[in-house]
Amino acid sequence: MRHEITVEGYAFRLRPLTIADAEFVVGLRTDPILSRFINPTSPYVEDQVAWTERYYQRPDDCSFICERLSGQPEGMVSIYDIRDDEAYNGKTAEWGRWILRSGSPAALECAILVYRTAFEKLSLDSVYCRTVAANKSVVAFHTSTGLETRQILKDYVVLKDVLHDSIEQIMTKRHWWEIRPSLENKAQRLAKKLSSQGVAS
Amino acid sequence: MQDTMEDAERVREILGVALGKTIEQGATVRRDTEEAWDSVKHVELVFLLEDEFGIEFDEETMAELDSIEAIVAAINRARG
Numbered sequence: 001m002r003h004e005i006t007v008e009g010y011a012f013r014l015r016p017l018t019i020a021d022a023e024f025v026v027g028l029r030t031d032p033i034l035s036r037f038i039n040p041t042s043p044y045v046e047d048q049v050a051w052t053e054r055y056y057q058r059p060d061d062c063s064f065i066c067e068r069l070s071g072q073p074e075g076m077v078s079i080y081d082i083r084d085d086e087a088y089n090g091k092t093a094e095w096g097r098w099i100l101r102s103g104s105p106a107a108l109e110c111a112i113l114v115y116r117t118a119f120e121k122l123s124l125d126s127v128y129c130r131t132v133a134a135n136k137s138v139v140a141f142h143t144s145t146g147l148e149t150r151q152i153l154k155d156y157v158v159l160k161d162v163l164h165d166s167i168e169q170i171m172t173k174r175h176w177w178e179i180r181p182s183l184e185n186k187a188q189r190l191a192k193k194l195s196s197q198g199v200a201s
Numbered sequence: 202m203q204d205t206m207e208d209a210e211r212v213r214e215i216l217g218v219a220l221g222k223t224i225e226q227g228a229t230v231r232r233d234t235e236e237a238w239d240s241v242k243h244v245e246l247v248f249l250l251e252d253e254f255g256i257e258f259d260e261e262t263m264a265e266l267d268s269i270e271a272i273v274a275a276i277n278r279a280r281g
Contacts, residue, residue, distance in 0.1 A: 105264075
């Protein structure tokens, strides 16, 4: 949907995805290394523009560009399928479509900004992600940031004609408030480091 | 050479702390094959190395710290 949510952190911010970001997003999603665990993406910018136009029509879908405070884009992330769901004990959503440029130091703060958006802006009770099980570094990342495994989704995605399991990991609002200080301390130190090198802002 | 070997030993121990596991002497540990070496652990590793060796890695170097050998080489460069 067209939203106006912007959340600023220590070195990075999330701001709404726009049609002007199409070329940047296509560049990320067609990178052979970055795209190993995502569905094939059209290499044409006009197809991404059309995708964004359709995305604007979906009321339960918020997409963002993660960028430095200077405005240099680092990646994209979305919070979608926003809904009330008894199985998740309240208002919930999935976060995903997460892709950052190679070597980006934004991962930790981007995740923090996703949780701040989910719990402070969208008033969710929980937010979860579903990661291809073979994408072990991302599963490990989510574990390191405090997510708890909720379920294994057998044969959940098809990548290059092969079925893959996915792992659903969840963050509840209550757990977020418990672990937020520890994550923010790391992000703050990293931002200070990037700032001292003149690259954060 | 002796300094480099000592550095490698210290790096091995620090990497073990960051990854939460014992890394045997001579073991090959690479970021792209070590599943515990995620982006959060990498940030923690960078901070531990900088504190231990009294150096600072720039952003480009941070992304290159993907093995014990690469870390030792980066420490030597940072020392000038």
